[in-house]
Amino acid sequence: MKTLRRMLQLCLLLAPALFSYRAQAQTDRIKDFNQNGWYMYFGDHKLTDKWGIHTEAQLRRHNIVSDPQQFLLRTGVNYNLTNTAMFTLGYGFIETHPYGDFPAAGKFPEHRIYEQLQVKGNIERVGLQHRYRLEQRWIGSAAADTYTYLNRARYMLKATLPLLGTTIDAKEPFLAVYDEIFIGFGNNIQRNIFDQNRAYAAVGFKFNDAATLELGYLNQILQKASGTVFEHNHTLQVSLFYNIDFTGSN
Template sequence: MLIDHAPAPRRPRAVGHSLTTLVLVLCAIGPRATTAQSTTPWRTIRQDHLWLATFVDQPITSRWAFLGDVQWRRTDAGRNPQQLLTRGSITYRLTPGFRLGAGVNYVATAPYGELPSARPLRDRQIFYIAQINQKLGGTDVMQRYRFENRWLADVLADASGQDSLSASRFALRARYQLRGSRPLGGLTLRTQPVIGIMQNELFVGLSRTDRGVAVDQNRFSFGAGLPLTTTKRLDVLWLQQWIPVSRARASENNRTLWIVLNHTGRAR
């Protein structure tokens, strides 16, 4: 959700093309949903979610920065819990428009919706990111690549009702996000332009722990960014989330209202 407006160098563009090709190859060779044929048709489940989030991009020095976000996700139009996510990373700007980083992530997921998991899930991650920002005409374009090492554990309840975690299952996942944003005509708020946003993020599971499929998830969203101050912006987005659930031979096609408070600190 965060955009670096500095112009991008030519070299990272080549890196972006190479990494995009890698993601497409991973989609082609990743594990499939199942090797056995089944006559049961796949179903589509539609659910309504509400996600609230805050994103922080705070420079530490001229090259180092902290990226972090906290997200509170609800299902059934906000009535029931879905996920709580906390994430933080440190990035280094190699050249204008090109930054690398690493961080940690913790996700607590509750059984939710029409295809609930058997137990609550805890997902602890160490991840690596590469982010490329470019200016194409009047549009700011961001490409972000993320590679996640994941330790997944179920929440178990003993006879006394105390919670504990199962043994962790290790999994790998790659993600690619493409985002574009530009001012919406002459619309302004507090003398600053309102921006239009469109983005898509593809998740590729690299082990059978990730639902046993190659494409683990896809998120497409669009909306508007409303300036609040020179460092803060409120994004109001409509997100369409697609998740295949192979164990149930069904797909989630979730409609989500995503509200994000962004803070982009001043460069030092």
């Protein structure tokens, strides 16, 4: 009882300071709300039983369609470790335009190398995909021909649920959800170690073994380098997945 009493006294002494800090943090935080549209293509193309290539293009628009936000091209080499695990080494180019109430000084480029592991599985009818990604990023300046080097780690968990039957087959709809968290690390990270979080829900349709379409909503919370501005981006996502098997095994 004596120890419990001391703990309660300590909590009472610390409470004003904790509430003051929380209030100050809330006061310092600035929210920037945006409506965006992301229109995307993804392809994993099998060349042999073990090797393949990844192709990807994304057109990201501010105010759904009217204004530019980002343009992204990404490619990579896939290696199938097992039937359920795939490693990818790749490169991405991203061009970002000023948008929102706290825009960048101008458009700027980014060159990115990434290493990725995808692991697939299922729990009864629910398909699961874990994606682990490390990124080495060279971000250009809008004002000068200089680059800043940053590191980032990402983890995504995606689940899919067939709406007809127990598996997602051709000409059938399904539901998809995912959450992905981004963490920055390294010497040049400022106050945004937490980089962003993406929460997503969609309805999908599998046309055939190669083509799948998803139409969904993405809630993106992104912390800018200052650490005080948080973007709350409500985003329409249209995603086409088109995977070609050049081995002819399917």
